[in-house]
Amino acid sequence: MNTILNKSFESLIVIRFRYMWLGDFALLCAEFMELLILSWYVLNQTNSPMILGVYAALRFTGTLFSPFFGVIVDRLGKRNIYIFSRICFVILSTIVMVLYITNTISVTYVLIISPFVGLSRSLDMIVRQSVIPSIVGNRLLQNSIALLRTSRDITQIVGPIMGGVLLELLGASFSYLVIVCLYVLALVFVLMIRDIPNDFSKSKESLILNFKQGISYALLHPFLVGILVIAFMVNLTGFPLNNGLMPVIAKDIMKTDAVGLGWMLGMYSAGALCGSLVMGYFSNMKWVGILMVLGALLWHVGIFFIGFVSTLLVAIPLLYLIGIFQSFAMVTMAMLLMSYTSKEMLGRILGLRQLSVYGLPLGLLFSGSIADNFDVTWALYLNGVIGFVILVIAVVIWPSTFKSDLSYQKN
Template sequence: MSDLARLSALAPFRTRNYRFQWPADLLTSWAFEMETLILGWYVLTETGSVLLLTLFASLSYTGTLIAPILGVVGDRIGHRDLLAMMRATYSVLAATLMTLALTGYLSPLYVLVIVAVMGLVRPSDLGVRGALVATIMPSDQLIGAISVSRTTMDTARIAGALSGAGLLAALGIGPAYMAIVSLYTLGTVLTLCVVAPAKPHPIPEGAEGAWRRSPMRDLREGVAHVWTTPTMRAAIWIAFLANLTAYPFSNGLLPYIAREVYGTGQTGLGYLSASFAVGSLVGSIALSVIGGVRVARLMIGATAIWYAMLLVFAHIRSVPAAIACLLLVGFSQSLSMISIAVILMRTASAHFRGRVMGVRMLVIYGLPLGLLAAGALIDEVGFTATATLYAAAGLALMMAVALRWRTDLWQVHAPANAR
């Protein structure tokens, strides 16, 4: 890697706040991945039901419906404070699961209940951390900062998947959860080390009494801001389609795919999950180094490749081929999701960032809907037919969005393609 590329990738760390937020996000993401893999495997092995597995995965995203409200809260009290409170909540809930596991009282029902409670808050973590990055970083470093921030999830999925599977297999769920609680707690402490801005968010001139306004009015304004801005509206639609039709096969359904399609165990599941994350990590690093890309065009091209590789994944049956395919799936989804985040943060007015990212998190609700529908379809027509249907439909609808907003997304001189 050249000195220039290295400097480009490391530039965000010159900002003191970023040096605390990045490891805080990393530890939290690591705990997320360990927890998802461990609990998903526990529910599947205890119940043997793919429908309950998809229900478990869906409950993790119940909070997407209230994500815009949390965006309003973040704009009012500050994104740092909101993020710290959310991560303290993860610590308490994980400690509860740890206690149940160590005392022998853990059951699938308790797992589903606690995951549902955590799911009220957890889906907003990505959006709030993105809004905080946009607050603490100069605008000319935003692509690099968001790309490097994305590596926290990618590296966590590699290490979290492998270490989570290893700890579960070697020590059992109770000791594995001791590590998860420690990660959440340390992530909370590091988040509190970020120095909050003097004002939680910039309030427009003449906005006297803004703090006395109804939160629902703030929410309506945020949704209207997204809906009336063509570039953001198109990006939100593509994010919704990806969550509905693409993510189910690399997220909630992966334990089922590992066991029933490829006939492998916890270690194989760890390798499959880690391969997706390795590809995603390479994509994040590549974009942080290269920079200066036409972001909207990249979003369209990367999303199309993502769906094409899912079509291939639906028809292969060997673990090595699946690992190679998931590498490419992870690479393309990383470029797609980073592009969407950059488009939203560049286009949104500064005092709307929390609400815009709240709307962005709202579309994650497509994931539990896609998971539940996929679980029912797999029982009826099988994995291959279901995955093929999802990938083909997602690709067709994404291209329809790109065609509808082609002026805002494809033209070289469109603001979304500014370098």
């Protein structure tokens, strides 16, 4: 048992990575609390799944600029950008807290602030991923990726449940005070990480040219293109379930409150945590491409079948399984991107990877429109079928993605 635990959490022996993991934990816990509180607010104020979809989509508009963020990270110093992104989270959450305290909060203000949150998230995610190799080294790279995913999965359990309970018991103002404190803590942990690379690139090439270089690099490696297409697909049809549709399912189908919603999101994330821990233990396995594809396929099968469920007793275990399949797909995807991309191009490729996240706001708008005009179950059916079909087509066009493993690392 000790051997299994030591292998699963091996990267935590690196002190700098430990601070990084704790900082991510605080940041993501705040983020998921915030998502639940504001999603519930928007849905109750408007009673419109479509407007809820717009809110969720606006939170991801930063992905449009992610390729350029990748170039900026490569050129302007990772430590500076890392600290800057965390400061932005503190400022934006403080603004919302003040709006709640002064009783001037409105759906309009929430929609205005959301794109700036999205910009901060995209920038933070790119710089965070780009510093991992320099913090843990190649040997612990796959294990560290899986562990960072576990921090997200744990906070997806803790954040929504904590947010729902605090919202019901103490109100939004106190809940947002907790969120601000967590964002400050996330900033402090980043400041504690020593020797984050902070080199300034002396390149005089334009951002557009650097962006094109990232695209050219990806095109030279067809399996990278396949991975990026699959990443876009799961954002388009997979992630709308827990990023936008879950409040509608909780309110309209399960007939539950914010606490019930918190438990639904929490169990979904418990499954994702289980999947990430399994991937952390088997971090050096071969043929991860097969697991990535199978995980994505089963993820969409689960989304399809959740549309037939109308009780929490059945929904919770199914959501747990969907979370496991999601982790299998996403952790292996990150492992492959990190392993096959050269260090000097990593920021640019991660920028392209973040651009694929723009499939999520498109998916949220599509799902919200279907739920608004028909029924949320139809959104689930369509997402399950469309995602499954696109994935099969992607594997046929880029079969090397399905066969990719970790036996080769491009440094």
